[in-house]
Structures are given as C-alpha cells and as structure tokens.
Amino acid sequence: MKFAKDNSPGHKKFQKLPPRLLLKGGAIVDPGLALHETADILIENGKIEAVGRIDAAGFDGEAADIAGKIVSPGWIDMHVHLREPGREDEETIESGSLAAANGGFTAVCCMPNTTPAIDSQEIIQYIKDRARDSLVNVFPIAAITKNREGKELAEILDLVEQGAVAISDDGNPLMSAEIMRRALEYSKMANIPVIGHEEESTMTANGHMNEGFVSTCLGIEGIPSVAEDIMIARDIMLAEYCGGRFHVAHIATRKGVELVRQAKARGIAVTAEATPHHFSLTDEAVRGYDTNAKMKPPLRSEDDVQAIIEGLQDGAIDAIATDHAPHSWEEKAQEFIYAPFGIVGLETALGLSLARLLHSKKMDLNSLIKKFTVNPCKILGLKAPVIQKGETANLTIFDLQAEWKFLEANSLSKSSNSPFLGWSFQGKPFAVINNNRFFISIL
Amino acid sequence: MEKEEIQLILDTARSFREILDRPIKRVPTLQGKTVVNLFYEPSTRTRISFELAEKRMSADIINFTPSTSSVKKGESLIDTVKNIEAMKIDMVVVRHSSPGAAHLLARVMDANILNAGDGGHEHPTQALLDMMTIREKFGRLDGLAIGLIGDISHSRVAMSNIFGLKAMGARVILCGPPTLIPREIERLGVEVSHHIDEVIPRADVLNILRLQLERQKSGLFPSLREYHNYFGITRERLEQASKPVLIMHPGPMNRGLEISSQVADSEHSVILEQVTNGIALRMAVLYLLAGGKSEIR
Numbered sequence: 001m002k003f004a005k006d007n008s009p010g011h012k013k014f015q016k017l018p019p020r021l022l023l024k025g026g027a028i029v030d031p032g033l034a035l036h037e038t039a040d041i042l043i044e045n046g047k048i049e050a051v052g053r054i055d056a057a058g059f060d061g062e063a064a065d066i067a068g069k070i071v072s073p074g075w076i077d078m079h080v081h082l083r084e085p086g087r088e089d090e091e092t093i094e095s096g097s098l099a100a101a102n103g104g105f106t107a108v109c110c111m112p113n114t115t116p117a118i119d120s121q122e123i124i125q126y127i128k129d130r131a132r133d134s135l136v137n138v139f140p141i142a143a144i145t146k147n148r149e150g151k152e153l154a155e156i157l158d159l160v161e162q163g164a165v166a167i168s169d170d171g172n173p174l175m176s177a178e179i180m181r182r183a184l185e186y187s188k189m190a191n192i193p194v195i196g197h198e199e200e201s202t203m204t205a206n207g208h209m210n211e212g213f214v215s216t217c218l219g220i221e222g223i224p225s226v227a228e229d230i231m232i233a234r235d236i237m238l239a240e241y242c243g244g245r246f247h248v249a250h251i252a253t254r255k256g257v258e259l260v261r262q263a264k265a266r267g268i269a270v271t272a273e274a275t276p277h278h279f280s281l282t283d284e285a286v287r288g289y290d291t292n293a294k295m296k297p298p299l300r301s302e303d304d305v306q307a308i309i310e311g312l313q314d315g316a317i318d319a320i321a322t323d324h325a326p327h328s329w330e331e332k333a334q335e336f337i338y339a340p341f342g343i344v345g346l347e348t349a350l351g352l353s354l355a356r357l358l359h360s361k362k363m364d365l366n367s368l369i370k371k372f373t374v375n376p377c378k379i380l381g382l383k384a385p386v387i388q389k390g391e392t393a394n395l396t397i398f399d400l401q402a403e404w405k406f407l408e409a410n411s412l413s414k415s416s417n418s419p420f421l422g423w424s425f426q427g428k429p430f431a432v433i434n435n436n437r438f439f440i441s442i443l
Numbered sequence: 444m445e446k447e448e449i450q451l452i453l454d455t456a457r458s459f460r461e462i463l464d465r466p467i468k469r470v471p472t473l474q475g476k477t478v479v480n481l482f483y484e485p486s487t488r489t490r491i492s493f494e495l496a497e498k499r500m501s502a503d504i505i506n507f508t509p510s511t512s513s514v515k516k517g518e519s520l521i522d523t524v525k526n527i528e529a530m531k532i533d534m535v536v537v538r539h540s541s542p543g544a545a546h547l548l549a550r551v552m553d554a555n556i557l558n559a560g561d562g563g564h565e566h567p568t569q570a571l572l573d574m575m576t577i578r579e580k581f582g583r584l585d586g587l588a589i590g591l592i593g594d595i596s597h598s599r600v601a602m603s604n605i606f607g608l609k610a611m612g613a614r615v616i617l618c619g620p621p622t623l624i625p626r627e628i629e630r631l632g633v634e635v636s637h638h639i640d641e642v643i644p645r646a647d648v649l650n651i652l653r654l655q656l657e658r659q660k661s662g663l664f665p666s667l668r669e670y671h672n673y674f675g676i677t678r679e680r681l682e683q684a685s686k687p688v689l690i691m692h693p694g695p696m697n698r699g700l701e702i703s704s705q706v707a708d709s710e711h712s713v714i715l716e717q718v719t720n721g722i723a724l725r726m727a728v729l730y731l732l733a734g735g736k737s738e739i740r
Contacts, residue, residue: 213627219542219564219602222626289543333521335541337562 003064003431005440012098012412014135014437017393020044020061022054026071026397030387031370041071043393046436050389066397066430070365073385074106074394074434075372077346079170079195079249079273079321082108082138085126086115091326091414093127096346097136099324099413101439103347104396104429105372107137108324109380112148113171119143119154121162128163135437139165139380144183144194150174153186160190165380168195170249175201177234184235184244193247193271193379198231198256199223199296208337210283210298218286220336223298229255236263236270247379248272250323252297254307261316271379272311273319276345276352277419279308285419291332291339292419295325309362312371319376322349326415344418347411347443350398351425358400359426365400372396385434394434400427410443444567446610453575456720456727462499463723473502476733477532480506481524482559483539488694488718489559489569493536496725505532520544521551528552534732537561555732563597569693570603572724574611576717577648580689585612590642592674593652593701594623596663600693601652605631618642619674622663639674643681648689651676654701667700677703687711694718 003021006012023041028051030036040054044061056063077100083091091099093110100108110127112118118127124140131138142164143154148171156167167187174180174196183194204223209215211222232248236259239246251257251272263270277295282302285293293299311317325342332339353371357363377384385394405424408416429441462468478497482490490506497504507527524535534555537545542564549556560566578584589608595601595617605628608615615633617624624635636642643649654670664670681688690702690712698704707714 211626213630216625216628217602217631219562219599221563289546330519333519335520335539335547336543337541 003062003438005442012442014101014439017043017046017433017436017438018062022056022059022061022063023071024056024063024065025067026069028071028387029365029369030073031366032073032374032384032386033388035387036366041387041393043433046393048387048389048391048393051387069397069399069430071387072369072396073373073387074432075104075396076107076109076376076382077105077322077324077349077372078109078319078376078380080108080110080324080346081113081326081342082110083326084114084130085123089414090328093130093138094134095412095414096324096326097131097134097138098439099344099346099411100136101432102412102429102441102443104350104398104432104441105346106135106385106394106396106432106434107139108346109139109141109165111141111168111170112143117143117148118164119146119148119159121158124159124162124164135432135434135439137434139163139382141166141168141170141195143167144169144174145179148172150176150179153179153182156186157190160192164192165382166193166195166247168197168249170195170197173197173199173201173231177238180235181238181242184238184246185242188244191381193245195247195249196231196235197249198228198235200227200230203227208294209286210300212283212301214283214286218289220286223296225253225255225300225304228253228297229259232256232259236260236268239270240266240268243269245269245271250275250278250297250321251308251311251317252278252300252304254304257307257311257316261311261314264316271318272316273321273376274308274312274317275321275323276349276356277343279305279312280352280356281419289336290419291334291336292343292417294336294339294341295323295343296341309357312357313362318371318379320349320353320371321376322346326413327417328415332417342417344413344415346413348406348418348420348423350429351406351427352420354400354427355425392434396432397430398428399430402426402428404428404443406443412442444607444610449571449574449607449610452571452724452727452731453578455731456571456575456724459726459730460720460723462726463719468499469501470499471501472730473497473500473733476534477503477505478534478536478729479527479532480504481527481535481537482506482508483537483544484560486538486560489538492718492721493559493725496722496729499722500726500729502729520547524548524552528554534729557728557732560599562599563602564599565603565606566599567603568721568725568728569600570607571728572717572721573604573650573691573693574607575720575724576691576713577689579716579720580713581647584608586614587647588614588616588645590616590618590646590649591652592618592639592642592649592676593654594658595619595628595652596623596625597655597658598652604650605633609633616642616646620664623658639676640680640683643688644684646688648691649676650691650693651702653693653695654697656697671700675701675703676706678705678709681706689713691717
C-alpha cells in the first residue's frame, strides 16, 4: 500500500499503512513532550520505531517526504454528533469518522443525543462495534439522565465501565439544579467530567438567534447571553459545593468565560471548550436569514468573540471542539424559525483555528495544538498520544501555508450545513495516521 | 429601502388613489399578469386589500392558504412555491409567520415577491401606507415626530415604520413598557420612552399598535387593565396636549385597550383613510414590480 492519496472514484476508505514507513523532514510539534524540531519518523506496523535523523539511503520500506509540514500528535474533537443510531441519513459513525480524518482528527467524542440515546451499555457497545477497525478512535459520551430527559440519573458507573469517557445531556440543558448536583456528586466515583449544555431554557424557549441589535433588526426572537451565563454560574457553584468535575460545552459569552476564569482561580474543578465558529463569526452572519448560521449557543457579539479568543489565550478555555452537528439539507432549507440548530465543523476546525488564532498572531502553534490534544485528553482522562519510540503512531500532519477552499465536493460528512462553504483558508490538513491506518485529506 | 424608492412608491400611490373614487374602479394595468396571494398566516384586511388592489388592476388572482393546500401533507415552503412558479405566475404576495420567509422565496424564485408580513420582522406595505397617510395630512414626513405606541418587540409594523420613517427624515419615538421594547433598538436612531404622557405633547402622529392578547399570558405585562391605564390612548390623555395629534392604527383594534373608542372615532383619527390608502399603495407597488422594477422589500 502506497502512502498516497486515494484518487479512486466513489467511496473513500481508510488505507492500511505500509509495513515500514519513513516520514522525512516534518516539523514535529509535540506539546506533551515539549518537542519542537525537524525530524524523521520511522513507523513499523503502526508503531513509532524511531524519531530523529534517519538515513533513507538503503531503507527498504516506503519513504514519504513531508518537509515543510507540521507533525503533531493526533488531534481529538471532544464534541461531535455522529447521529448514529437514529439519523443515519445525516451522518454515520463511518462518515463522521471519515470527515474527522479529512479534517485532521484521529479521535472524536460522540454526544449521546442519538435515537435511542447513549444511556445504556448496549448502545455504547454498538458504537464501539461500529467504530472497530477505524483509523479514528470514537469515544462515546453517555447521557447524564435516562433518555436525556433530565429526570433520573442514567447508570453512570455501568456506562463508564463500558467505555463512556464523560456524561452529558448535550442538546438539552439540565434544568434541574438538584439532578445536576447529584450528577456531579455521583460521577466522582467514576472520575469523569459532567459536560454541561448551558442554557436556561425558560429564557430561550422561543429564541432562534443571539438577542441583540441584529435579532431586533431581523425580527427574530432572541436567545439572551445571560441565559447561558446563569447556568454556567449555577453549575460552577454546584461544583464548588459538592465537588465533581464540571466541563462547559461550547462556551460563547464573555461573562461565561470570566466565570470560568474566576472559578479556576478559586481552585474549582471546571474546564471549558469553545467552537471555531464561536471565535470566527458573530450574529451579523445571520443577516440574510442563513439557516447555516443558526446553532446553539447562537453566534454572539464581536465582544463575545474577543472574549473567547482571550480565554483561549490565557487558558480559561482549555480546548477547541467543533460541536459538529450534521443536519439534512431538507431540514436546513426551511424557514429560519423551523430550521434545526447546528452546523458541521470537523473539516473546517483546523482552517478556522489557524486563521483566527495562529495567522492573526493570537496564539503560537504549540499552544494551539494543545487545545486539540493534551488539554482535551486531560479533561477526559485519556492518555494523550505522543511522538515517541514505542508508541502507536497517532499523528496529525498539516500544512500552514497551502491555500484551499472549503467545497461540498471535498467534504466527507454526509451533511453540508456549514456557513463556511466557499471560504478560503490558508493551511490545511494533509494526512492522519492512527491504528495502523492512514488517510490523506481530500480537502 | 432608500428614500428615493419610498418617494417613488408614495407618488405612484397618490396617482392610483384617484382611481378608487371613480364609478368604475378598474384599470387594465395588470391585464394578463397572474398574482398569487400566498397567506400562510391568517389575515383579513391585508389579504382583502391586496386582492382588491389586484382586481382594480385587472390581474388574474389565485388565493392560496395553507388550510386548503398541500402544506398539511408536509410539503416544504420551497417546494410549494416552486410548484406555483412552474404554473407560470408573475408575482407572489406572501404572508408568513417566520421572519425572513419572503427573503427565502426571493432567493429560490424568479417571480417577483411581495412581503405582506413576515413574522416579527417587517410589514413594508403597511408602513408605506402609513407614510402615505401621514404625508397626505402634513404634506411631508421630514421633521415630523411620530410616536409608535405599544408592543414594539413583536411588531413587524413597528419595524417597517422605523426603517421607512427614518429614511424619510422623520423623528421616531417608541413608547411601551420595557418588556415590549426589543434590545438595542436605540441603535436604529429612535428614541425610547416608557411614559405615554411625556410622548403625546411632543408627537405629531401617534401610530397605536395592536396589542396581542397572548403577550399578557406569556408574562410580558401584568393585566390588560394595567396596560390600558398606563398606555391606552384616551381622550383625557390627548386633551393634555396643546395641539391635536393625528391618530393612526394598523388594525384590527382592541377598542378600550390600546385605544379608546372616542379616540378611534374622533375627527383626528385617520384609521379608515389608512385602509383606503392601503389599496392605492398596494396598487402602486404591484404596478412598479410588474414594470420590471427590482425587488422591493
């Protein structure tokens, strides 16, 4: 098997790695090892055999020149909706994994708002079975409550034993403070984070976009930022009161970021993630009634965008996650107030992060890579991949300069509900390697 | 909409207004053109007004309401209008509960689209007929102070009036309880007040919006009684002003709630003239659209 792009028409697949592969001349950036140097990597049967200067003369395996490209430990997206089981027309574990690999990820965490919900050992096992033999590691996040109804705790210990790495009722806020308290307390036994979708739903029931000047102009009922802040504040106080680990999903407001920053300073076990769209777009994107600019939390103000970037810079926000939320064309091609919330994100995360954080000099490359690797792994209690002899070759290889356009034809997600279609980017995913497989991005 | 566009529409409407006083109220302007009135939301006066305007212009008319359509079978809006368009029609007048519905149609259709109200967003022909009526009385819009009274948050009439009046150089004062005023609306260059007695003496016109009774149920104000006591326009309130104020209402009125009967039927009320002007105004817009004018939102 050649380490080359699969140009055959039709269905894309992960390819087997050649038994011996020498990656020549990549710039290795491994924040876990504080490693930042140009070096060759020898991979044998999917494992890293050597890192350093390796002479290709006389090498009988396959050598690939990746000079000028960045090699980092494989990226993880800790917030993805794979829609399987239930909405396989929108995404499957397979198509979502291909989209992840295409976007530069070797692992994803899938949220439990499937049908049925991920609230039983059987569903976790089903997902693991479906993801077997994949390049992309799929880590299920289980529901906090049975059927995500917010009423009774799911069998959290069982779910974790079966492979859940966190719990969340994502998609729905957990409105009962009592249930949230008990979830935080009970989950301490499993040492997993409770991931909160932070939305005070009595304030957001009729809302379809951020409340502010733009919603006023468009005549669309608003989702106030304070409805998010209130819940973040509540859950931080609960975590302070009863312990447990609280993780804020898709943080989108300045106040929310400040609350997390203050809580961390007080030593409370709280972490947070932000999505690329929340640091790339404001509610101005909704003008024209583009349903691909409709998601939860909604796109907020320029001030909120700046606060998210500041939070990523100073560590108030630990991770970048996409909240990849595929929806069918039919559902998004409706009137604005009837269209569902959410956009796909796996294939634009790298391009947007480079544009908004690296190229604009808000963050250095090492800090940026942390947000996709060691930080989310730490939150989830996963061993972060490292580029070291003896380890599984779990690598994300990308380019900082190549210019490309995000086109539906090059996307491997089954859905294309993205506001970034047609956007141009500088720097793109090149290839991922994991589980003795590789995939060269077709973006 | 730009000032020049509004002016053109108002001038055209004035010339059509005269037709309505003729014994035979019909001109052949839109003969051979087909207009579809696509009303996804119940409406009496706007639909009748459009229908009459179309009839006065000799257009062929199709009325289409969701209850009698395939909407109940789950057909999407886009499919519905594409089917209608495939029947070779010329114009669609659309009323819909979703803000942006007319924009959506304009994106997917080649036919001319006329927005007859999209959710809480805009109701352009209502604002235009309001401006036509004001201009008729004062001879101008520039420099006048127009009070928009009531539920601004959910009012497409208010939004279209704000955009139009600002473009024409009028001063706009919004008045209602804070719970019915949308956030950051001041950025549109309007003044906001919560005290009606403070607004009346400064206004040349009061455009009194209909209060949807269900707003009370959703907790936006305590009772109809209290609303009437603090924001209802009554003769006593108006008598405090030194000069008469022109009274307008887009209808349908809740008499005794946002407006008292004495005020609604007073000599300063132009509420029924608004209705008449509405037909002339809609004739003008249909005429301009049919004449190949670009999209008028």
